[in-house]
Amino acid sequence: MSDIFCSLRQLSVTYGHGAAALDRIDLDIAAGERLAIVGESGSGKSTFARALADLLPERAKVGGEMLWPALGHPPRPGRDFGFIFQDPGSSLNPVLTIGEQIAEGARRHLGLNWKQAYARAEELLGRVRMPQPDKVMRAFPHQLSGGQRQRVAIAAAIAAKPQLLIADEATSALDVVVQAEIVRLLDGLVREDGMTLLFITHDIALASGFVDRIAVFRDARLVEAGPVRSVLSAPQSDYTAELIASHRDLRTPPLIAKAAS
Amino acid sequence: MSRLQRLLSQPEGAVGLAILFILVVAGLLAPVISPGDPLRIAGRALLAPFTDPASPLGTDRLGRDVLAGLLYGARTSLAVGLAAAFSAMILGVCVGMVAGFAGGLVDEALMRVVDAFQIVPAFLLALAFVSTIGVSTPVIVLAIALGTWADPARLTRAQVLAIREQDYVASARVIGMHPAEIAFREILPNALPPVLALSATIVAGAILTEAALSFLGLGNPNIATWGSMIAEGRSVLRSASYLSVIPGAALAVTVLGVHLFSEGLGKALGDDGARAA
Numbered sequence: 001m002s003d004i005f006c007s008l009r010q011l012s013v014t015y016g017h018g019a020a021a022l023d024r025i026d027l028d029i030a031a032g033e034r035l036a037i038v039g040e041s042g043s044g045k046s047t048f049a050r051a052l053a054d055l056l057p058e059r060a061k062v063g064g065e066m067l068w069p070a071l072g073h074p075p076r077p078g079r080d081f082g083f084i085f086q087d088p089g090s091s092l093n094p095v096l097t098i099g100e101q102i103a104e105g106a107r108r109h110l111g112l113n114w115k116q117a118y119a120r121a122e123e124l125l126g127r128v129r130m131p132q133p134d135k136v137m138r139a140f141p142h143q144l145s146g147g148q149r150q151r152v153a154i155a156a157a158i159a160a161k162p163q164l165l166i167a168d169e170a171t172s173a174l175d176v177v178v179q180a181e182i183v184r185l186l187d188g189l190v191r192e193d194g195m196t197l198l199f200i201t202h203d204i205a206l207a208s209g210f211v212d213r214i215a216v217f218r219d220a221r222l223v224e225a226g227p228v229r230s231v232l233s234a235p236q237s238d239y240t241a242e243l244i245a246s247h248r249d250l251r252t253p254p255l256i257a258k259a260a261s
Numbered sequence: 262m263s264r265l266q267r268l269l270s271q272p273e274g275a276v277g278l279a280i281l282f283i284l285v286v287a288g289l290l291a292p293v294i295s296p297g298d299p300l301r302i303a304g305r306a307l308l309a310p311f312t313d314p315a316s317p318l319g320t321d322r323l324g325r326d327v328l329a330g331l332l333y334g335a336r337t338s339l340a341v342g343l344a345a346a347f348s349a350m351i352l353g354v355c356v357g358m359v360a361g362f363a364g365g366l367v368d369e370a371l372m373r374v375v376d377a378f379q380i381v382p383a384f385l386l387a388l389a390f391v392s393t394i395g396v397s398t399p400v401i402v403l404a405i406a407l408g409t410w411a412d413p414a415r416l417t418r419a420q421v422l423a424i425r426e427q428d429y430v431a432s433a434r435v436i437g438m439h440p441a442e443i444a445f446r447e448i449l450p451n452a453l454p455p456v457l458a459l460s461a462t463i464v465a466g467a468i469l470t471e472a473a474l475s476f477l478g479l480g481n482p483n484i485a486t487w488g489s490m491i492a493e494g495r496s497v498l499r500s501a502s503y504l505s506v507i508p509g510a511a512l513a514v515t516v517l518g519v520h521l522f523s524e525g526l527g528k529a530l531g532d533d534g535a536r537a538a
Contacts, residue, residue, distance in 0.1 A: 053435050055431050055434065055435065076437060077434060077435045077436060077437040078435060078436035078437035079437060081435075082435070082436075083431075083432065083435040085428045085431070085432060086428075087428060090427055090428040090429060091428035091429050091431075091432045092429055092432075093429040093433070093447050093451070094429075094451065095450040095451055096446070096447075096450075104433075104436060104438070105436040105437070108436065108437055108438070109436075109437065153432070156432070156436065157435075157436075159436070160436070160437075
């Protein structure tokens with residue numbers, strides 16, 4: 001196995017006095033791997049992403065250890081990791097232009113001036129395959145479609161060449177066709193730049209199409225983690241088997257039976 | 262479509278803007294239309310309107326030209342109204358931002374101060390302030406501002422509290438922006454529109470408060486104000502009612518204009534929001 005990029009030991013997160021949102025998670029993220037975190041709503045997968053990105057609310061209590069052996073220092077937001085949110089409609093600031101929002105990270109962390117940062121932003125828009133990057137640079141988020149906004153959010157997340165990209169349900173707010181495009185885009189970008197990808201989703205089928213490893217979360221705990229092939233073909237826990245079985249496609253019998261006529 | 266076009270495409274916005282435009286022009290051109298001190302004696306006393314071309318709107322008990330008073334009064338009303346509303350907005354937005362960001366004890370303390378100002382009737386506060394400190398235009402502006410800054414403060418705080426939980430603020434944090442930068446570049450521009458929509462209402466209220474203060478004789482006696490003209494006409498209300506009616510109508514039209522303008526502005530900004538969603 002290649003170098004460990006991030007190592008979590010007994011990571012726990014509690015909000016207020018309630019039950020733990022994450023309960024003693026042990027997980028290693030290898031440098032350059034693509035890891036999917038799969039689980040149902042409330043399983044703690046988003047808390048996991050936010051804990052890594054230091055985005056938890058102040059009242060959250062974090063226990064355990066989070067080590068970054070590949071970096072040797074605590075990660076700097078934007079520089080060492082990029083974060084993609086679920087809803088690109090709310091993760092882009094409505095009053096700033098697209099160009100400004102992408103250039104910000106590049107200017108801040110790569111030591112560029114605004115002009116160079118804008119040039120880099122335009123180049124990034126090309127990389128995320130936005131048509132007419134020069135026009136989009138001056139546009140505002142409400143002028144773009146959902147899929148386009150998510151491309152912009154991805155461009156902004158990778159602007160400062162981070163080594164780790166965290167995608168928190170990045171495709172869940174999009175329709176199936178756009179989902180596939182975004183996944184293909186992420187896959188391509190991660191391969192080209194040798195980034196580590198943490199892909200958080202509830203859709204095990206979508207994730208298994210392009211990641212190396214899958215970690216399954218349920219009720220704040222890590223149920224199992226392993227290479228895609230072995231998790232899919234020989235799940236170690238019943239819950240994972242259930243999750244795979246509950247995947248629906250067009251061949252699945254309808255959930256609501258036709259009324260007897 | 263630009264914001265101005267959207268504003269003008271609504272009857273409220275167009276009428277409001279027209280009224281305000283006329284008032285501003287009247288105020289600016291006052292020295293041209295009627296040169297000299299508006300408080301000097303210009304002719305025979307109690308001249309009825311439309312009888313003498315030299316003073317088209319007549320004269321008051323002391324022979325002062327009503328038209329001149331009206332034009333210079335527009336200056337006072339607008340200047341005091343705008344200055345007071347502007348000061349109230351600045352103070353309110355600053356306090357609201359600090360309260361919203363700091364949270365905790367600072368927030369609690371500032372909000373109790375806001376409560377204290379909100380429960381005292383704005384007009385009584387202004388009255389007490391002016392009668393204690395003394396009558397001058399800056400004091401009147403400050404007195405009116407003190408009674409009205411609480412609303413924008415509360416609104417700004419609520420906006421900041423809502424916006425700081427938005428994903429784009431989190432995404433500004435994950436690209437490593439400094440909290441102060443997040444406050445001024447990410448949050449403030451998004452928090453301002455509703456507060457600005459409130460500002461027009463504050464201007465209208467400030468104009469009325471100024472008129473009420475000068476009606477009670479607490480306006481600056483050296484400048485013409487509509488409030489003092491109405492008060493002046495009160496003693497001859499039965500014989501020369503036009504002396505109170507004319508400045509009163511001007512006041513009503515001004516406040517109406519400001520309200521219509523704010524209504525139109527709110528709708529134009531609302532369209533903006535609907536389009537963005």
